Amino acid sequence: MSGVQHHLLLCATPTKALCGDPAIGAASWNRLKQLVRELGLEEPDRPQGVVLRTKADCLRVCTGGPVLLIWPEGITYGGVTPERIERIVHQHVIGGAPIEDWIVRRTPFSRALAPD
Numbered sequence: 001m002s003g004v005q006h007h008l009l010l011c012a013t014p015t016k017a018l019c020g021d022p023a024i025g026a027a028s029w030n031r032l033k034q035l036v037r038e039l040g041l042e043e044p045d046r047p048q049g050v051v052l053r054t055k056a057d058c059l060r061v062c063t064g065g066p067v068l069l070i071w072p073e074g075i076t077y078g079g080v081t082p083e084r085i086e087r088i089v090h091q092h093v094i095g096g097a098p099i100e101d102w103i104v105r106r107t108p109f110s111r112a113l114a115p116d
């Protein structure tokens, strides 16, 4: 295994009512799972590293969701939909170009933990 390229955490079953529509969260989660599989992003021998995905109940944003947090950049996207998931995976995860207009928070690693 060549390591982990990205870890995507989606607040897909929000515990706070203002976080977003759970139905859109569930549809976004399903699209994310499907895309990661279709594009071979979780193949252990992928040269760029694997892409991990986790369904979360809360990512401490709790408004304007569903929200998607991507490590190692520490970038959180708001207003996630299945269509946005598709563009985020292609443009940010594969292409390395975050989509500024949809970013609602940046939480970089502290210096001590930052990757080289």
Ligand code: FES
Pocket (backbone or CB within 6 Å): 011, 014, 015, 016, 019, 057, 058, 059, 060, 061, 062, 063, 065, 067
């Ligand atoms: S309930 Fe979604 S981030 Fe808190």
